[in-house]
Amino acid sequence: MMPANADCPLCNGHGETVLYRNAFLRVINAQDPDYPAFTRVILNRHVQEMTDLNQAERHGLMSAVYLVEALQRRHFQPAKINLAQFGNMVPHLHWHIIPRFADDRHFPNPVWGMPREEACVPDSDEARDCVSRVAHVAQQLPAYHQAIGETFLPLFGDTDGTLPDQADVEQTLLKIADL
Ligand SMILES: [Zn+2]
Numbered sequence: 001m002m003p004a005n006a007d008c009p010l011c012n013g014h015g016e017t018v019l020y021r022n023a024f025l026r027v028i029n030a031q032d033p034d035y036p037a038f039t040r041v042i043l044n045r046h047v048q049e050m051t052d053l054n055q056a057e058r059h060g061l062m063s064a065v066y067l068v069e070a071l072q073r074r075h076f077q078p079a080k081i082n083l084a085q086f087g088n089m090v091p092h093l094h095w096h097i098i099p100r101f102a103d104d105r106h107f108p109n110p111v112w113g114m115p116r117e118e119a120c121v122p123d124s125d126e127a128r129d130c131v132s133r134v135a136h137v138a139q140q141l142p143a144y145h146q147a148i149g150e151t152f153l154p155l156f157g158d159t160d161g162t163l164p165d166q167a168d169v170e171q172t173l174l175k176i177a178d179l
Contacts, residue, residue: 010092023161060163
């Protein structure tokens with residue numbers, strides 16, 4: 001196991017809002033005001049690339065990403081879900097899972113790209129659809145955050161670095177899709 005890197009913000013993890021954590025990974029609320037459901041899955045170890053993990057670890061990490069994606073679809077009905085893994089700034093494995101909407105601030109660009117020229121202004125008269133969509137996300141957010149904990153606990157355990165059984169992950173994904 002690689003040692004924690006003192007200069008790495010993801011090894012430190014200060015100020016994070018953790019939704020679920022075991023010894024292997026954690027799931028956090030990214031706390032982005034434009035994207036309130038933006039969620040990150042972070043490997044706890046300081047590892048740079050997916051191919052630095054063994055097969056079971058790779059499957060475990062991606063299972064976490066897919067479970068978050070499935071819960072976002074269930075709770076928010078987004079136009080698209082963006083999955084991203086860069087590490088150019090912080091070379092410590094972490095996945096971004098972002099539900100996207102046709103009227104969000106950057107659509108169809110990545111959330112790190114250029115904002116739209118006609119951004120939705122919730123106070124304007126023309127913005128009723130945007131307002132109801134923003135309200136829907138806000139209303140679903142607590143249940144979504146609770147569902148992350150409830151979904152991860154039986155699969156990943158409560159403390160040790162349990163990696164879930166892949167058949168159990170598939171069953172859970174189907175269950176979430178059926179709800
Ligand atoms: Zn690190």
